[in-house]
Amino acid sequence: MEIKYDVEVDARGLQCPMPIVNARKTFQTLQSGQTMRVLATDPGSVNDFKGWANMVADAELVAQETIELDGKTVYVHYVRKK
Amino acid sequence: MIANGQTAVADRTTPELSALQEQIQQLQAQVDALRAQSPENRLSMVVFSGDLDRVLAAFVIASGAAASGMEVSMFFTFWGLTALRQKRESRGKTLFQKLMGWMTPVGMRGLGVSKMNFGGIGAKMLRAMMRQQGVPQLEEMAQMARELGVRIVACQMSMDVMGLHKEELLEGIEVGGVATFLGDATKSKATLFI
Numbered sequence: 001m002e003i004k005y006d007v008e009v010d011a012r013g014l015q016c017p018m019p020i021v022n023a024r025k026t027f028q029t030l031q032s033g034q035t036m037r038v039l040a041t042d043p044g045s046v047n048d049f050k051g052w053a054n055m056v057a058d059a060e061l062v063a064q065e066t067i068e069l070d071g072k073t074v075y076v077h078y079v080r081k082k
Numbered sequence: 083m084i085a086n087g088q089t090a091v092a093d094r095t096t097p098e099l100s101a102l103q104e105q106i107q108q109l110q111a112q113v114d115a116l117r118a119q120s121p122e123n124r125l126s127m128v129v130f131s132g133d134l135d136r137v138l139a140a141f142v143i144a145s146g147a148a149a150s151g152m153e154v155s156m157f158f159t160f161w162g163l164t165a166l167r168q169k170r171e172s173r174g175k176t177l178f179q180k181l182m183g184w185m186t187p188v189g190m191r192g193l194g195v196s197k198m199n200f201g202g203i204g205a206k207m208l209r210a211m212m213r214q215q216g217v218p219q220l221e222e223m224a225q226m227a228r229e230l231g232v233r234i235v236a237c238q239m240s241m242d243v244m245g246l247h248k249e250e251l252l253e254g255i256e257v258g259g260v261a262t263f264l265g266d267a268t269k270s271k272a273t274l275f276i
Contacts, residue, residue, distance in 0.1 A: 013216050014216055015215055015216050015217045015218075016142065016146070017142050017145045017146040017149060018218065020146060020149045020150065021145055021146075021149040021226060021230070023149070024149040024150070024151075024230075051150075052149070052150050055123075055150040055151060055152065056150055056151045057151070
Protein backbone atom coordinates (compact mmCIF):
# COMPACT_ATOMS: atom_id res chain seq x y z
CA MET A 1 0.00 0.00 0.00
CA GLU A 2 1.42 3.35 -1.03
CA ILE A 3 0.08 6.05 1.21
CA LYS A 4 1.79 9.39 1.55
CA TYR A 5 2.50 10.58 5.05
CA ASP A 6 4.19 13.59 6.58
CA VAL A 7 5.36 12.30 9.95
CA GLU A 8 6.15 8.88 11.34
CA VAL A 9 5.68 7.68 14.91
CA ASP A 10 7.69 4.62 15.84
CA ALA A 11 5.87 2.85 18.64
CA ARG A 12 7.39 -0.55 17.96
CA GLY A 13 8.04 -2.56 21.11
CA LEU A 14 5.68 -0.40 23.15
CA GLN A 15 2.62 -1.72 24.94
CA CYS A 16 -0.81 -0.25 25.57
CA PRO A 17 -1.41 2.66 26.14
CA MET A 18 1.91 3.97 24.80
CA PRO A 19 1.19 3.77 21.05
CA ILE A 20 -1.83 6.07 21.35
CA VAL A 21 -0.14 8.31 23.92
CA ASN A 22 2.82 8.85 21.58
CA ALA A 23 0.52 9.16 18.58
CA ARG A 24 -1.44 11.90 20.31
CA LYS A 25 1.71 13.89 21.04
CA THR A 26 2.66 13.88 17.37
CA PHE A 27 -0.92 14.32 16.17
CA GLN A 28 -1.11 17.60 18.08
CA THR A 29 1.79 18.97 16.08
CA LEU A 30 0.19 18.11 12.71
CA GLN A 31 -1.29 20.77 10.46
CA SER A 32 -4.76 20.25 9.07
CA GLY A 33 -4.56 17.89 6.08
CA GLN A 34 -1.30 16.25 7.17
CA THR A 35 -1.03 12.52 7.73
CA MET A 36 1.01 10.57 10.25
CA ARG A 37 2.06 6.98 10.05
CA VAL A 38 2.29 4.97 13.27
CA LEU A 39 4.32 1.78 13.50
CA ALA A 40 3.38 -0.57 16.31
CA THR A 41 4.10 -4.15 17.23
CA ASP A 42 1.20 -4.34 19.70
CA PRO A 43 -1.59 -6.36 17.97
CA GLY A 44 -4.13 -4.54 20.14
CA SER A 45 -3.19 -1.32 18.39
CA VAL A 46 -5.33 -2.32 15.38
CA ASN A 47 -8.52 -1.92 17.39
CA ASP A 48 -7.02 0.83 19.54
CA PHE A 49 -6.45 3.14 16.60
CA LYS A 50 -9.98 2.54 15.33
CA GLY A 51 -11.32 3.54 18.73
CA TRP A 52 -8.88 6.41 19.09
CA ALA A 53 -9.83 7.89 15.72
CA ASN A 54 -13.50 7.65 16.70
CA MET A 55 -12.89 9.63 19.86
CA VAL A 56 -10.59 12.31 18.49
CA ALA A 57 -12.87 14.63 16.54
CA ASP A 58 -10.28 15.86 14.01
CA ALA A 59 -8.61 12.49 13.41
CA GLU A 60 -9.42 10.28 10.44
CA LEU A 61 -8.08 6.75 10.20
CA VAL A 62 -7.13 6.60 6.55
CA ALA A 63 -5.79 3.05 6.41
CA GLN A 64 -4.32 0.21 8.43
CA GLU A 65 -2.02 -2.52 7.24
CA THR A 66 0.12 -5.31 8.58
CA ILE A 67 3.65 -5.64 7.27
CA GLU A 68 6.76 -7.63 8.00
CA LEU A 69 9.61 -5.35 9.02
CA ASP A 70 13.00 -6.45 10.37
CA GLY A 71 11.59 -9.94 10.91
CA LYS A 72 8.70 -8.68 13.00
CA THR A 73 5.00 -8.22 12.34
CA VAL A 74 4.31 -4.50 12.37
CA TYR A 75 0.89 -2.90 12.45
CA VAL A 76 0.84 0.34 10.50
CA HIS A 77 -1.79 3.00 11.03
CA TYR A 78 -2.29 6.08 8.87
CA VAL A 79 -4.09 8.93 10.56
CA ARG A 80 -4.97 12.19 8.84
CA LYS A 81 -5.73 15.42 10.63
CA LYS A 82 -8.98 16.83 9.25
CA MET B 83 -50.34 56.68 0.22
CA ILE B 84 -47.04 54.89 -0.05
CA ALA B 85 -45.87 56.19 3.32
CA ASN B 86 -49.13 55.03 4.92
CA GLY B 87 -48.79 51.64 3.35
CA GLN B 88 -45.30 51.22 4.78
CA THR B 89 -46.52 52.14 8.24
CA ALA B 90 -49.30 49.59 7.95
CA VAL B 91 -46.77 46.87 7.05
CA ALA B 92 -44.52 47.89 9.93
CA ASP B 93 -47.48 47.76 12.35
CA ARG B 94 -48.41 44.32 11.19
CA THR B 95 -44.87 42.90 11.32
CA THR B 96 -43.82 44.26 14.72
CA PRO B 97 -46.03 41.92 16.81
CA GLU B 98 -45.02 38.98 14.63
CA LEU B 99 -41.40 39.93 14.99
CA SER B 100 -41.55 40.23 18.75
CA ALA B 101 -43.37 36.88 18.97
CA LEU B 102 -40.55 35.38 16.94
CA GLN B 103 -37.93 37.00 19.15
CA GLU B 104 -39.67 35.60 22.21
CA GLN B 105 -39.68 32.15 20.66
CA ILE B 106 -35.97 32.42 19.90
CA GLN B 107 -35.28 33.42 23.49
CA GLN B 108 -37.23 30.44 24.77
CA LEU B 109 -35.37 28.11 22.45
CA GLN B 110 -32.04 29.64 23.52
CA ALA B 111 -32.92 29.01 27.17
CA GLN B 112 -33.81 25.41 26.36
CA VAL B 113 -30.56 24.89 24.48
CA ASP B 114 -28.58 26.34 27.40
CA ALA B 115 -30.40 24.07 29.85
CA LEU B 116 -29.76 21.01 27.68
CA ARG B 117 -26.14 21.96 27.25
CA ALA B 118 -25.71 22.21 31.02
CA GLN B 119 -27.11 18.68 31.41
CA SER B 120 -25.37 17.02 28.51
CA PRO B 121 -22.17 15.14 29.30
CA GLU B 122 -18.79 16.57 28.45
CA ASN B 123 -16.11 14.48 26.83
CA ARG B 124 -15.02 13.46 30.31
CA LEU B 125 -14.14 10.33 32.29
CA SER B 126 -14.37 10.22 36.08
CA MET B 127 -12.82 7.59 38.27
CA VAL B 128 -12.86 6.74 41.94
CA VAL B 129 -9.61 5.04 42.90
CA PHE B 130 -10.53 3.33 46.16
CA SER B 131 -8.03 0.50 45.91
CA GLY B 132 -4.43 0.72 46.99
CA ASP B 133 -3.41 -2.39 45.05
CA LEU B 134 -0.62 -2.02 42.52
CA ASP B 135 -2.51 -3.87 39.78
CA ARG B 136 -5.74 -1.93 40.28
CA VAL B 137 -4.06 1.49 40.49
CA LEU B 138 -2.09 0.56 37.37
CA ALA B 139 -5.32 -0.26 35.54
CA ALA B 140 -6.73 3.10 36.63
CA PHE B 141 -3.73 4.98 35.23
CA VAL B 142 -3.70 3.00 31.96
CA ILE B 143 -7.35 3.94 31.39
CA ALA B 144 -6.69 7.53 32.46
CA SER B 145 -3.74 7.99 30.09
CA GLY B 146 -5.57 6.29 27.24
CA ALA B 147 -8.60 8.53 27.71
CA ALA B 148 -6.48 11.67 28.01
CA ALA B 149 -4.57 10.66 24.87
CA SER B 150 -7.91 10.36 23.09
CA GLY B 151 -8.77 13.93 23.94
CA MET B 152 -10.98 13.25 26.97
CA GLU B 153 -10.90 15.27 30.16
CA VAL B 154 -10.08 12.89 32.99
CA SER B 155 -10.71 13.20 36.73
CA MET B 156 -9.33 10.71 39.24
CA PHE B 157 -10.57 10.79 42.82
CA PHE B 158 -8.35 8.96 45.26
CA THR B 159 -10.01 7.82 48.41
CA PHE B 160 -9.21 5.47 51.28
CA TRP B 161 -6.60 2.84 50.32
CA GLY B 162 -6.12 4.65 47.04
CA LEU B 163 -4.58 7.54 48.96
CA THR B 164 -1.58 5.39 49.85
CA ALA B 165 -0.57 5.57 46.16
CA LEU B 166 -0.33 9.35 46.43
CA ARG B 167 1.82 9.40 49.58
CA GLN B 168 5.39 10.54 49.25
CA LYS B 169 6.55 10.41 52.86
CA ARG B 170 5.67 9.02 56.27
CA GLU B 171 4.90 11.64 58.84
CA SER B 172 3.88 10.86 62.43
CA ARG B 173 3.74 14.29 64.03
CA GLY B 174 0.33 15.63 65.03
CA LYS B 175 -1.40 12.28 64.69
CA THR B 176 -3.43 10.10 67.04
CA LEU B 177 -2.16 6.65 67.99
CA PHE B 178 -4.52 4.96 65.54
CA GLN B 179 -3.53 7.34 62.75
CA LYS B 180 0.14 6.67 63.45
CA LEU B 181 -0.50 2.92 63.34
CA MET B 182 -2.42 3.31 60.09
CA GLY B 183 0.44 5.38 58.69
CA TRP B 184 3.00 2.76 59.64
CA MET B 185 1.02 -0.19 58.33
CA THR B 186 0.10 1.22 54.92
CA PRO B 187 2.45 1.70 51.98
CA VAL B 188 4.07 5.03 51.17
CA GLY B 189 3.55 5.82 47.51
CA MET B 190 3.28 3.69 44.39
CA ARG B 191 6.63 1.99 45.05
CA GLY B 192 5.22 0.36 48.16
CA LEU B 193 1.96 -0.99 46.75
CA GLY B 194 1.30 -4.71 46.77
CA VAL B 195 -0.69 -6.73 44.25
CA SER B 196 -4.28 -7.72 44.97
CA LYS B 197 -3.51 -11.42 44.56
CA MET B 198 -0.39 -13.48 45.29
CA ASN B 199 1.44 -10.60 46.90
CA PHE B 200 3.36 -12.79 49.38
CA GLY B 201 4.69 -9.88 51.39
CA GLY B 202 5.68 -7.82 48.36
CA ILE B 203 7.37 -10.57 46.32
CA GLY B 204 4.34 -10.73 44.05
CA ALA B 205 4.52 -7.00 43.37
CA LYS B 206 8.25 -7.23 42.54
CA MET B 207 7.54 -10.13 40.22
CA LEU B 208 4.74 -8.27 38.44
CA ARG B 209 6.98 -5.22 37.97
CA ALA B 210 9.73 -7.42 36.51
CA MET B 211 7.24 -9.08 34.17
CA MET B 212 5.98 -5.70 33.01
CA ARG B 213 9.52 -4.53 32.36
CA GLN B 214 10.14 -7.65 30.25
CA GLN B 215 7.09 -6.79 28.15
CA GLY B 216 7.98 -3.13 27.71
CA VAL B 217 5.03 -1.92 29.81
CA PRO B 218 5.76 1.37 31.61
CA GLN B 219 5.95 1.11 35.39
CA LEU B 220 3.18 2.58 37.50
CA GLU B 221 5.24 5.65 38.43
CA GLU B 222 5.94 6.46 34.77
CA MET B 223 2.31 5.85 33.87
CA ALA B 224 1.15 8.23 36.61
CA GLN B 225 3.68 10.86 35.55
CA MET B 226 2.49 10.55 31.97
CA ALA B 227 -1.16 10.85 33.01
CA ARG B 228 -0.35 14.06 34.87
CA GLU B 229 1.53 15.43 31.86
CA LEU B 230 -1.54 14.70 29.76
CA GLY B 231 -3.55 16.90 32.09
CA VAL B 232 -5.38 14.31 34.21
CA ARG B 233 -6.99 15.92 37.24
CA ILE B 234 -6.02 14.19 40.47
CA VAL B 235 -8.09 14.85 43.57
CA ALA B 236 -7.46 13.41 47.05
CA CYS B 237 -10.50 12.81 49.25
CA GLN B 238 -10.39 15.19 52.19
CA MET B 239 -12.58 13.03 54.45
CA SER B 240 -10.41 9.92 54.03
CA MET B 241 -7.32 12.07 54.58
CA ASP B 242 -8.79 13.33 57.86
CA VAL B 243 -9.78 9.84 59.03
CA MET B 244 -6.39 8.37 58.17
CA GLY B 245 -4.62 11.45 59.49
CA LEU B 246 -2.90 12.21 56.19
CA HIS B 247 -1.79 15.78 55.65
CA LYS B 248 -1.62 17.38 52.22
CA GLU B 249 2.16 17.76 52.64
CA GLU B 250 2.51 13.98 52.80
CA LEU B 251 0.91 13.56 49.37
CA LEU B 252 2.30 14.20 45.90
CA GLU B 253 2.78 17.83 45.03
CA GLY B 254 0.34 19.60 42.78
CA ILE B 255 -2.69 17.44 43.46
CA GLU B 256 -6.05 18.83 44.52
CA VAL B 257 -8.06 18.06 47.64
CA GLY B 258 -11.83 17.77 47.53
CA GLY B 259 -14.94 16.02 48.78
CA VAL B 260 -17.74 13.92 47.36
CA ALA B 261 -19.30 16.95 45.66
CA THR B 262 -16.07 17.49 43.73
CA PHE B 263 -16.33 13.94 42.43
CA LEU B 264 -20.06 14.18 41.70
CA GLY B 265 -19.60 17.53 40.00
CA ASP B 266 -17.28 15.89 37.47
CA ALA B 267 -19.04 12.49 37.42
CA THR B 268 -22.43 13.95 36.46
CA LYS B 269 -20.77 15.63 33.46
CA SER B 270 -18.94 12.46 32.43
CA LYS B 271 -19.61 9.97 29.67
CA ALA B 272 -18.07 7.20 31.73
CA THR B 273 -17.55 6.70 35.44
CA LEU B 274 -15.50 3.97 37.05
CA PHE B 275 -14.96 2.77 40.61
CA ILE B 276 -11.66 0.99 40.99
